[in-house]
């Protein structure tokens with residue numbers, strides 16, 4: 001076959017070369033970037049339900065919590081400052097991802113990961129040593145900068161390193177690490193809550209330094225992607241790197257040729273931020289905004305951030321609430337594995353549609369179960385068996401998310417942009433994600449207080465909208481090489497009208513193949 005390219009079932013091309021050990025290890029190291037994000041998501045909910053922590057930093061919440069028995073369960077944690085503790089991180093990540101876009105493009109993906117890890121390390125130290133709210137929040141902001149850099153660079157790195165037909169699997173390594181981070185945080189909170197002298201929360205917060213250390217050191221050993229090397233004017237190193245990651249006896253000429261073409265085109269683009277607004281990128285821009293927005297509007301972070309608080313609201317006492325967070329954390333990890341092994345076979349769309357339906361059903365059940373017991377007054381008790389049923393359906397919901405919107409919310413945006421607008425596109429993705437993570441973190445306790453059980457119906461409504469959106473507007477992207485993604489949009493019933501024929505540049509290898517068959 002000319003140039004070594006093969007046509008695959010999706011109508012795109014496969015390049016030769018499978019999963020080499022080298023790619024596997026670099027991807028594992030890079031994916032640990034997800035650990036820092038996950039650890040953060042999981043740690044704050046547990047810490048904010050610990051009494052010594054509340055007493056020191058949020059005495060009003062502590063008082064209210066102590067006197068809340070027999071009164072409105074929905075409102076006992078409603079406090080702006082407490083929500084700011086959780087949410088400040090995501091605002092910082094939002095701003096940082098824009099700077100990270102430039103670092104990722106100009107200096108390469110690897111230095112972005114390094115910068116992220118290092119800032120995160122400082123944030124963890126500040127948080128563990130915090131004496132007042134200011135130290136706490138400044139620490140959270142530094143952690144956020146770290147997350148912004150890591151989330152900007154890691155998904156793109158993974159998608160660029162992976163052979164096209166394993167891209168889904170390798171990219172989901174990022175989400176898998178996020179879920180492992182969340183689970184580790186839940187377990188650590190469960191343990192540190194038992195520390196008698198009351199400094200357990202410090203241990204929880206300071207241990208964020210462990211995942212940060214891993215990605216900081218790990219990134220120093222990572223090679224940069226061939227795509228980034230070419231983009232930064234090192235074609236020979238790029239070719240050598242591609243040969244190394246695809247395997248010594250593999251003919252890489254087709255893939256390399258396509259990378260060069262993609263890079264030539266990207267050089268014509270001097271303003272990626274302005275370019276992404278062009279009509280021909282309308283599909284990608286829409287997805288870069290809609291996917292992260294919808295991912296957050298599934299309501300997942302209500303569970304992830306506030307699971308212990310939520311479970312306490314439902315009547316679980318201290319330990320029981322932290323334990324339930326461990327249970328949802330375990331479900332989250334194992335259900336993510338399902339997508340690791342199915343995403344490149346079943347495809348993205350099937351997972352999105354199935355996961356969406358499962359989340360919808362379980363949200364309706366959870367909302368109703370809570371409504372029956374607490375009604376609108378928020379006063380009531382939940383018998384053990386009943387509470388167990390609520391936890392069960394929350395787990396069904398988490399599983400649905402964990403094999404659909406969780407991983408795909410990062411995978412799809414990282415694989416749909418042409419090189420010239422990739423860092424800009426990824427920034428939009430990260431920042432929209434962070435913006436709505438922030439909004440949910442900031443508003444959840446207040447929303448719970450006002451919408452009560454209706455909060456679950458609220459998110460269920462959004463899940464209906466997003467599932468219909470995917471069904472209508474997202475084409476299947478499994479197995480399609482990134483450089484050929486434009487063909488997928490060009491073939492879509494809706495998006496094709498935005499792409500003129502001359503916008504479709506056939507990469508060198510495909511052209512050669514076309515000429516050979518003509």
Ligand code: BGC
Nearest residue numbers: 041179300301304406407409
């Ligand atoms: C989301 C996070 C969420 C996590 C749960 C990620 O994909 O971006 O907001 O907390 O999944 O596993």
